[in-house]
Amino acid sequence: MIDTLVVDLSRWQFAATALYHFLFVPLTLGISFMIAAMETVYVTTGKTIYRDMTQFWGKLFLINFALGVATGLTMEFEFGTNWSFYSSFVGDIFGAPLAIEGLMAFFMESTFIGMMIFGWKRLSKGQHLLVTYLVAIGSNLSALWILVANGFMQDPQGAAFNPVTMRMELTDFGALIFSHDAQAKFVHTSIAGYVTAAVFVAGVSAWYMLRNRHLEIARRSFRMAALFGVLSTAGVITLGDALGFVGAHAQPTKLAAMEAMWQTEEAPAPFNIVAWPSQNEQRNVWSIQVPYVLTPLLTHTLTKVVPGVDQLEASAVERIKNGIPAVEALKALSKNPNDAAAMAQFRAHEKDLGYGFLVTRYAPDQDVSKATEADIARAAKDTIPQVSAIFWTFRIMVGLGLLMLAYFVYAAMLTISGKLEAPQNRWFLKLAPWMIPVPFIACEMGWLVAEIGRQPWTVFGVLPTWMSASSHSVGYMIFSLVGFVSLYSIFIAVEMYLMVKAIKQGPEEHGTPSTPASHKPQPSFGGGFAPNPAAPMSAHKE
Amino acid sequence: MKNFLYFVLFMVIALVAIVIGVIIGDYASWYFAWIVGTAMIVLVSAASGAFFDAQEEDRRNGGTHQGRH
Numbered sequence: 001m002i003d004t005l006v007v008d009l010s011r012w013q014f015a016a017t018a019l020y021h022f023l024f025v026p027l028t029l030g031i032s033f034m035i036a037a038m039e040t041v042y043v044t045t046g047k048t049i050y051r052d053m054t055q056f057w058g059k060l061f062l063i064n065f066a067l068g069v070a071t072g073l074t075m076e077f078e079f080g081t082n083w084s085f086y087s088s089f090v091g092d093i094f095g096a097p098l099a100i101e102g103l104m105a106f107f108m109e110s111t112f113i114g115m116m117i118f119g120w121k122r123l124s125k126g127q128h129l130l131v132t133y134l135v136a137i138g139s140n141l142s143a144l145w146i147l148v149a150n151g152f153m154q155d156p157q158g159a160a161f162n163p164v165t166m167r168m169e170l171t172d173f174g175a176l177i178f179s180h181d182a183q184a185k186f187v188h189t190s191i192a193g194y195v196t197a198a199v200f201v202a203g204v205s206a207w208y209m210l211r212n213r214h215l216e217i218a219r220r221s222f223r224m225a226a227l228f229g230v231l232s233t234a235g236v237i238t239l240g241d242a243l244g245f246v247g248a249h250a251q252p253t254k255l256a257a258m259e260a261m262w263q264t265e266e267a268p269a270p271f272n273i274v275a276w277p278s279q280n281e282q283r284n285v286w287s288i289q290v291p292y293v294l295t296p297l298l299t300h301t302l303t304k305v306v307p308g309v310d311q312l313e314a315s316a317v318e319r320i321k322n323g324i325p326a327v328e329a330l331k332a333l334s335k336n337p338n339d340a341a342a343m344a345q346f347r348a349h350e351k352d353l354g355y356g357f358l359v360t361r362y363a364p365d366q367d368v369s370k371a372t373e374a375d376i377a378r379a380a381k382d383t384i385p386q387v388s389a390i391f392w393t394f395r396i397m398v399g400l401g402l403l404m405l406a407y408f409v410y411a412a413m414l415t416i417s418g419k420l421e422a423p424q425n426r427w428f429l430k431l432a433p434w435m436i437p438v439p440f441i442a443c444e445m446g447w448l449v450a451e452i453g454r455q456p457w458t459v460f461g462v463l464p465t466w467m468s469a470s471s472h473s474v475g476y477m478i479f480s481l482v483g484f485v486s487l488y489s490i491f492i493a494v495e496m497y498l499m500v501k502a503i504k505q506g507p508e509e510h511g512t513p514s515t516p517a518s519h520k521p522q523p524s525f526g527g528g529f530a531p532n533p534a535a536p537m538s539a540h541k542e
Numbered sequence: 543m544k545n546f547l548y549f550v551l552f553m554v555i556a557l558v559a560i561v562i563g564v565i566i567g568d569y570a571s572w573y574f575a576w577i578v579g580t581a582m583i584v585l586v587s588a589a590s591g592a593f594f595d596a597q598e599e600d601r602r603n604g605g606t607h608q609g610r611h
Contacts, residue, residue, distance in 0.1 A: 037584045041591040050591065140580075174569075183572035190576065194583060220594055227590040231583045242572065418597070 002471050009477035010082040010469040020488035024068030026443045030197025031061045032136035039132050043125045056507030063498045086468035090168045093159045101145035109138040151182025155250035163333045184243040191236045196439035198229030206432030214506050223415045229408035254453030256309050257390040264308035268295035277387040316380040323356025324368045325349045354462040385455040397445035
């Protein structure tokens with residue numbers, strides 16, 4: 001059996017690289033569509049200022065994209081190096097979307113990004129706009145394939161285990177890409193990226209406004225970001241609810257952990273606003289509850305019972321007992337694939353094969369036929385993920401989501417009413433740059449909820465995590481973990497340096513009214529507008 | 543003739559879009575929601591850019607108008 005420390009270190013390494021990589025991804029997903037929106041205004045109105053905006057935000061997009069690709073590359077190799085049994089077990093299914101993602105990322109996105117950056121003088125306005133949209137669509141489709149692969153890990157659809165080859169095999173590609181979990185996860189994640197981009201653009205624009213720099217671009221960018229952000233945040237919250245609803249069917253243990261629901265209660269169950277869950281005692285040491293809210297929130301009904309940890313653990317015991325004959329049959333089939341009795345036994349119990357694997361680590365000599373009731377109970381307890389971690393990361397994500405909704409609603413009200421730069425609202429401009437980390441934290445929290453909540457499985461209900469890792473030495477794992485963390489920290493530092501440098505440098509302005517040296521910040525813009533007689537509106541036209 | 547061909551082309555695009563919408567709506571409701579939602583977010587954001595300029599121009603004219611009186 002693989003050393004549990006190696007498994008833990010493999011998990012830490014993947015989690016670290018994924019968390020680093022996921023700092024770059026959401027901004028890429030969202031800002032590409034924001035740039036497309038800016039260029040749409042340029043093409044439809046012909047105002048040069050929108051081209052300057054497109055080019056400036058495009059430069060920041062490019063920096064982020066390049067480092068996102070660099071950090072993402074190694075992750076795909078990690079599946080083979082650190083999770084070799086997993087790769088062998090589900091490679092037929094997992095490999096297909098990853099291969100398509102690779103093709104899309106490197107051929108579609110990279111080609112169109114090159115055309116977007118270098119094509120301004122070579123392509124017509126319409127052609128360039130099309131290229132910009134293709135970059136945005138390509139970036140998001142790239143994420144789609146990754147999330148289809150992840151969706152399979154959360155809710156394995158469209159595949160079956162072949163006891164002869166001892167691998168999972170793809171049976172229905174349509175079921176894989178149209179699985180509810182893959183779909184709900186993709187839309188929630190990509191729109192979280194839109195929110196991230198909107199907060200970023202609004203924050204940088206506010207920073208310019210506070211310093212009275214690049215005002216014409218900053219005001220327009222802020223307005224577009226505010227409206228983009230209102231709709232995106234409303235979307236991400238709605239689709240998050242949809243993801244929770246879908247996830248409740250696929251992974252009830254994750255849902256019970258998210259809500260720290262240890263006991264099954266009569267519907268409508270109370271909702272824990274905050275709680276202090278104790279994993280060992282399987283109860284909340286304290287909690288603040290709102291009665292009747294949980295059931296309608298999760299099931300969209302008042303009567304459907306939400307299973308708690310107690311019920312799910314009891315159900316896991318039954319499934320482990322049912323899975324043990326499947327594991328025994330598999331052992332017989334590995335010696336003789338033509339053993340008809342073993343095949344019949346396997347077919348009768350195959351739906352619980354993964355649960356049978358769970359008890360292997362506790363059974364004497366890893367022989368499931370020798371597993372005792374106590375071994376089965378320990379394995380069943382493993383099916384409940386770390387409740388505290390999931391409960392709190394979920395609440396931080398939701399809380400930050402609601403904060404961003406309030407932020408964008410207020411930002412949109414201020415910018416539409418023209419009061420954004422009024423002295424009494426200067427606090428809001430000061431707040432905006434500080435909001436930039438918020439969506440990044442929310443995205444990371446969301447990823448932690450999804451991944452910690454799936455434990456103890458790499459493929460939910462099919463393949464336990466402890467079986468999936470490669471048999472490296474502890475020393476090798478520590479060395480590579482430190483190496484990755486160091487390298488990725490350098491990537492983050494490079495990203496920050498290049499971003500800050502580009503933002504300080506500011507956009508190149510052509511035909512944009514420049515701010516004269518004497519034009520100091522206005523005490524009041526009389527409704528958010530600073531008249532600049534030197535720059536008539538016609539100056540924006542090409 | 544050119545206009546007629548444009549009309550036919552756009553009708554074909556609309557028809558294909560409707561068929562895709564029906565199919566995707568049936569089999570992939572969240573993907574469909576993403577397509578519609580993203581299009582709406584981008585267009586509202588773009589419209590807000592154009593609206594900003596119209597609003598600004600209006601205020602400029604309003605300011606000049608008030609100054610004359």
